[in-house]
Amino acid sequence: MSRPRPAPAVRQPAAAPVTVQAQTRATITGHLTRPQPRAKAPDAVVPPAPAPRLPPVADPQEQALQQARRLGGLGRYHEAEQVLLKALAADPVSVPVRRYLATVFLALAKHREALSILRSLVQTLPDDEQILLNLSTALFKLDNLHEAHMALEDLVRRFPANTQARVNLASIHLNNLRDPVKALEVLRPAEGERHAALQFALGCVHGKLGAFGPALRHYERSLEIQPGHTESLSNYLFTLHYQWPLDLDRVREISARQGHALNDEAIRRGLVRAPARPRPVGPRLRVGVLSADLRVHPVGHFLETVLDAMRHREVDLLAYANQTKGAQVPPRIRDAFGQWRDILDETDQRVADMIAADDPDVLLDLSGHTTGNRVGVLMRRPARRQVSWLGYFGTTGLPFIDAVIADPVCVPPAESRFFTEPLLRMPHTRLCLTPPAAAPAVAPEPPMAALPWISFGCFQNASKINDAVLALWKRVLDAVPASVLRLQNGRFDEEQQVLLMRERLGAAGIDLRRVFISSNLAREHYLGQYAEVDVLLDTFPYPGGTTTAEAIWMGVPTLTLATPGMLGRQGQAMLENVGLGDWVAQSEDDYVAKAAALATDREASVQRLRGLRRGLRESARQSPLFDAVTFAADLERLLRDFCSRGA
Numbered sequence: 001m002s003r004p005r006p007a008p009a010v011r012q013p014a015a016a017p018v019t020v021q022a023q024t025r026a027t028i029t030g031h032l033t034r035p036q037p038r039a040k041a042p043d044a045v046v047p048p049a050p051a052p053r054l055p056p057v058a059d060p061q062e063q064a065l066q067q068a069r070r071l072g073g074l075g076r077y078h079e080a081e082q083v084l085l086k087a088l089a090a091d092p093v094s095v096p097v098r099r100y101l102a103t104v105f106l107a108l109a110k111h112r113e114a115l116s117i118l119r120s121l122v123q124t125l126p127d128d129e130q131i132l133l134n135l136s137t138a139l140f141k142l143d144n145l146h147e148a149h150m151a152l153e154d155l156v157r158r159f160p161a162n163t164q165a166r167v168n169l170a171s172i173h174l175n176n177l178r179d180p181v182k183a184l185e186v187l188r189p190a191e192g193e194r195h196a197a198l199q200f201a202l203g204c205v206h207g208k209l210g211a212f213g214p215a216l217r218h219y220e221r222s223l224e225i226q227p228g229h230t231e232s233l234s235n236y237l238f239t240l241h242y243q244w245p246l247d248l249d250r251v252r253e254i255s256a257r258q259g260h261a262l263n264d265e266a267i268r269r270g271l272v273r274a275p276a277r278p279r280p281v282g283p284r285l286r287v288g289v290l291s292a293d294l295r296v297h298p299v300g301h302f303l304e305t306v307l308d309a310m311r312h313r314e315v316d317l318l319a320y321a322n323q324t325k326g327a328q329v330p331p332r333i334r335d336a337f338g339q340w341r342d343i344l345d346e347t348d349q350r351v352a353d354m355i356a357a358d359d360p361d362v363l364l365d366l367s368g369h370t371t372g373n374r375v376g377v378l379m380r381r382p383a384r385r386q387v388s389w390l391g392y393f394g395t396t397g398l399p400f401i402d403a404v405i406a407d408p409v410c411v412p413p414a415e416s417r418f419f420t421e422p423l424l425r426m427p428h429t430r431l432c433l434t435p436p437a438a439a440p441a442v443a444p445e446p447p448m449a450a451l452p453w454i455s456f457g458c459f460q461n462a463s464k465i466n467d468a469v470l471a472l473w474k475r476v477l478d479a480v481p482a483s484v485l486r487l488q489n490g491r492f493d494e495e496q497q498v499l500l501m502r503e504r505l506g507a508a509g510i511d512l513r514r515v516f517i518s519s520n521l522a523r524e525h526y527l528g529q530y531a532e533v534d535v536l537l538d539t540f541p542y543p544g545g546t547t548t549a550e551a552i553w554m555g556v557p558t559l560t561l562a563t564p565g566m567l568g569r570q571g572q573a574m575l576e577n578v579g580l581g582d583w584v585a586q587s588e589d590d591y592v593a594k595a596a597a598l599a600t601d602r603e604a605s606v607q608r609l610r611g612l613r614r615g616l617r618e619s620a621r622q623s624p625l626f627d628a629v630t631f632a633a634d635l636e637r638l639l640r641d642f643c644s645r646g647a
Contacts, residue, residue: 075349109345196226228262234369255397288360292372305628307336348376368392428624438524443531457533493519530554555613
């Protein structure tokens with residue numbers, strides 16, 4: 001779906017984070033040796049035996065710190081907080097206790113409490129890099145972006161070897177100031193270091209600049225340094241799906257290897273729960289939903305009517321919402337859940353405890369390896385069954401995911417081998433779009449009915465438009481000389497992105513006079529832009545999702561190239577489910593031929609496109625792609641059957 005933010009169908013990979021440092025630089029050496037009192041020497045001439053030496057007794061403050069750090073290592077920060085508060089009550093001025101308490105407060109999202117302690121500590125230790133770094137993090141988390149930025153600039157200037165400070169500063173330039181060039185400038189002096197977060201950040205920056213080759217190399221480097229580094233794994237797998245040709249055997253192998261490394265580390269740290277026994281499903285199926293996108297978002301667009309239909313069935317829905325505060329949640333999504341838990345600021349351990357206590361029959365993870373995922377929760381195995389659906393588009397490679405929901409078209413039987421998980425196939429489609437409430441009426445005429453050219457369009461995320469796509473589009477434009485291409489997406493509100501795309505178009509040999517580039521509008525206005533194109537040209541191997549379904553609703557077909565894999569066949573699955581299978585190309589030559597056929601008999605093409613505009617919305621409404629009532633019944637049946645296995 002869609003890693004992006006505005007209208008495109010795919011989610012963005014994780015962004016370089018502002019990281020809280022959990023390790024302190026100070027060491028505590030408070031061991032005391034209390035010698036036993038000497039016995040009086042006897043009168044005999046034999047020298048007295050030395051008194052036995054007892055093991056040292058640890059200082060209470062150090063004991064508390066050791067216990068708190070052990071709990072923190074297990075993600076049990078709430079318990080660590082209580083230990084530290086008790087120690088602080090005994091010694092209110094203890095620097096080691098206060099500094100680790102600030103770290104624990106940051107982990108618990110108690111940013112104001114952390115900031116209060118850190119400001120005090122800075123007065124005492126103005127040159128302590130760790131304290132300064134965590135101070136900048138607290139400022140950032142409290143939305144004091146300017147002060148956080150200045151604090152990190154000063155920290156990097158004073159301590160240029162502090163790699164984590166560079167990572168956090170680059171994150172601000174990349175994600176907040178939208179300046180990847182400056183972010184790269186900040187990171188470059190440390191580029192060769194063996195530092196997983198640094199290599200991850202470099203991958204994010206290169207990915208933002210469209211340099212996917214270097215991005216992949218940096219993610220690989222991060223995973224070499226720290227196998228199972230969840231953010232690097234997610235971004236690495238996500239970025240692979242932009243590359244053509246896509247090697248799905250390689251994707252599966254890497255997913256499995258890294259997933260097992262992550263699972264082994266979780267077991268080593270004692271984070272994994274003993275699996276709950278299977279049980280018969282009761283009259284009402286309890287379904288937990290873990291997602292960062294229970295909101296106005298492409299994932300939300302594919303959930304709204306499905307959840308609304310499911311709540312009228314024998315299903316209890318439990319939400320674990322990882323989205324940012326203030327996210328716009330459609331009423332039908334919020335009202336569908338009998339229980340709603342906001343978990344953004346909760347630790348992985350705390351969320352896992354919540355889910356285990358709620359004890360759903362199945363937990364649906366809607367993030368996979370995309371932004372906002374809570375792999376740290378899933379690896380703790382809080383639910384009896386954990387299933388991947390909707391927000392991700394392939395194998396997760398994670399041993400703690402029990403199944404992936406697919407459909408007969410997007411994963412035909414021969415392609416099951418690309419998954420480490422068992423597949424649960426819906427009877428028709430794995431996707432069901434909510435009809436856009438604000439959609440304008442379908443324009444009755446295709447543009448080519450009144451214009452001397454054919455208007456092709458692509459409203460996809462610019463990251464999907466790789467060089468192979470541009471080369472194929474060049475062939476289409478050459479085959480249809482009387483044609484233009486309209487490119488539109490949210491990234492094109494940045495001048496740098498427009499210039500980059502124009503450079504790439506020129507390098508592909510495409511006449512820039514035939515290309516119109518524009519940024520996205522609000523959804524209701526953006527949907528109106530479909531009236532300006534005759535046919536959408538899909539991307540590959542990462543095709544459209546939301547955009548293809550929305551185009552169908554607006555009466556516009558998408559010419560898609562079917563490629564192997566759940567993602568590669570996403571457009572094919574949508575089009576076949578609404579009776580538009582003739583718009584699915586099986587090869588690049590077929591893609592060009594289908595596009596060129598539009599110009600062979602213009603009058604016939606106008607009649608064909610006019611017919612779609614006049615009847616496609618109503619026929620689509622009755623199709624599996626939009627019929628949420630039937631989809632919800634199919635999904636409930638699928639989950640009940642799966643949860644009943646082995647019970």
